[in-house]
Amino acid sequence: MRPNRPSLRWLARWTALCLGSTLATAQAVEIAITCGPSGSDVEFCLKHAQAWAAKTGHTVKNFSPPTSPTEKLALYRQLFAARSPDIDVVQIDTAWPGVLKDHLLDLKPLSRGIEAQHFPAIIANNTVGGRLVGMPWYTDAGLLYYRKDLLARHGRPVPTTWAELTETARLVQEAERRRGAANFHGFVFQAKAYEGLTCNALEWVSGHGGGSVVDAAGQITVNNAQAAQALNLAASWIGKIAPIGVLNYEEEEARGVFQNGQALFMRNWPYAWALLEKDDSPVKGKVGIAKLPGQPSAATLGGWQLGVSRYSRHPEIAADLVMYMTSAQVQKARAIGGSFNPTLPALYQDREVIAANAFMANLQEVFANSVARPTSATGLKYPQVSQSFYNAAHEVMSGRATGEEAVRRLEKRLRQIRRKHW
Template identity: 55%
Template sequence: MKRTALTLAAACAALFATTVAQAATIKVSCSGVGQELEFCKGAADAWAKKTGNEVQIVTPPNDASERLALFQQVLSAGSDKIDVFQVDVVWPGLLGSHLLDLKPYTKGVEKEHFASFIGNNTNGAKLVAMPWFANAGLLFYRKDLLQKHGQKVPTTWDELSASAKKVQDAERAGGNDKMWGYVWQGRAYEGLTCNALEWVASFGGGSIVEPDGKVSVKNPKAAKALQTAASWVGAISPTAVLNYAEEESRGVFQAGNAVFMRNWPYAWSLAQGQDSVIKDKVGVAVLPKGGADGRNAATLGGEALAVSKYSKNAALAADLVMHMTSAAVQKDRAIRGSFNPTITALYKDPEIVKANPFMGELEGTFTSAVARPTTASGARYNQVSNQFWNATHEVLSGKAKPDEALSRLDQSLTKLSKGGKWN
């Protein structure tokens, strides 16, 4: 009996030792924008508890351009310091050669996601990232202030300018000297590319580089779009907007000091928070058209999760990605954080629609948004975007006229494309 007990104890100890040895630490990058970090950590911790593994959260810079540069540095070095990367919708083509093919781990679940996102995340024959949440630019507005001052939700940029000015001036006269008409993302970074592409597309000015590789940004409609935006600075938008990213613009709006805001859907749940001074005072609409003959244009955004092919625990990292992008986790994020799912069926989920009324009403905005020219420009997209946002920033800050800036940009992008041949 004694020998049997000892043998059993030894076997248990050996089994425990094996289990401990098999446990791993998976390092995950999570953006700190809005509630992204909170929800990322929560889902990762739930997976760790379920599987017996450990998760370490790595928080990269919030600025998308800085984050991309960091990821490129880590991956190019073949480093295993990060196992799971949170990647922007435009990065799979730039980072794909360093990422693990996830197809062996999906069990076909990718068919439930938006086909466009899966296509975007496919590099050659490899599925290099799983969609995590969808994004598209939206117009947030103070419905209480519009009603108070007899204004309607604007359908064109001219209407927005006029309405923003009227409400801004009236509120300032009433005692709020911090009130501004419109806040958005004007810093020289990827967020400005998203805003400016919306302006240009809404005026019918193209998409910088067309699908056939032709540089199209030098045209009168694009120039008018940039001139319109430049007219806002110092008039209905603070000069400081030229250094605003998502959180800076949200901070002004949520403090009750802006009538309109362009931002991503995540801002909705924060505006509706219990401690928000604008709770129940906010409406959401599509972004305005460039004019009567223009169109509503929202830049396609979103984030995905990818696994480094240099990870020493690739299978576990892939399992974590599949958990974090699952329907159950996406539903929770949608209800509690107003993150748009990438799984089509969830847009019909009554609990999600109740928590985020605009998701059901504006589904078309998310499924037919304007894509940045990543496919056309390929691996050089980052250079295209960098040149575009810098040219735009020069116009917004009054350092260049639209025609001049777009003419220089056209020459530079044409040279970069080597005569339209990007790849």
């Protein structure tokens, strides 16, 4: 019987990819990647994407998504619903694999087993129904940034509880304002009603012993006294140790205030370190990093993956770009140049990586004590769960509800979302 020639040609193409082919084609193609809208993320993303392009003969372009993760996810879902080929390679938040799984290519046949070199927990997070829908690009956890020079000036230790942070921020803010820094604040963070507030509020609640909103078994746990206390404490910061404008802050707004020398403490992700230490940074050499306050300390686990849209016109070529971007070579360069946390454990022992980011050597404890958002338990309904949680937290900080009222209403809302099951 004669072989099916189209099938043989298809098999040959995929075999070449698995053997490490650069997928040279008769005609170069353009691959659209969602590097980001601005900042160091897009800078380091495009730098390496363009290096891949120079190597393969293809071209890349940045598909600039919204800054807000919430708005970014909404855009993805809109494009995927239309089966749009406008994006080939997409950035995927840690919380999204279960939400976007039906629209992403399974990378396992193309990875050549490289996923075994990454943190197992991240690979497990990115594997849905046996399909590897995203390759880990960098991982994250919330950190406390502080002005070590100012703590030394005022004789205060790094706080280990949220109550200690509140008191230290108040004392140092008052003292610095008396010294003439009229716009100095004690604490800046992400309090806009978006996914970033979910991360912050989860750290407050968990750090007060209030659980994780929805537990691993899918039970709604947020309606408790500790969670209410955590939200009430956060509300007490607004207009006191934190500017009222923090209610509209995302990561970059908080970093801008802190980097300009106008805050004592900042909650942010590890990416901020490289920017704070740039030669033109007003706070270069004055910043320390610690695990977040709390008993226990709890940092929300974050990070981003790269996936390939199932609607890409060039899925194999897009997958080749993903494998290049998530490689040890690129992750090491991004760690050294941009303080992006690698997803490859071996790089945490790399001398050059540690020399550029001394704090990375101590992140094992932070990751070990991290708290995950309830994505696995809530599945496709997670975006609704997160939106309900950050809206509840925002209401408390805006003075429209008490913590007790907010967690009670939130429990009722989450039961409506869950109904019989997630």
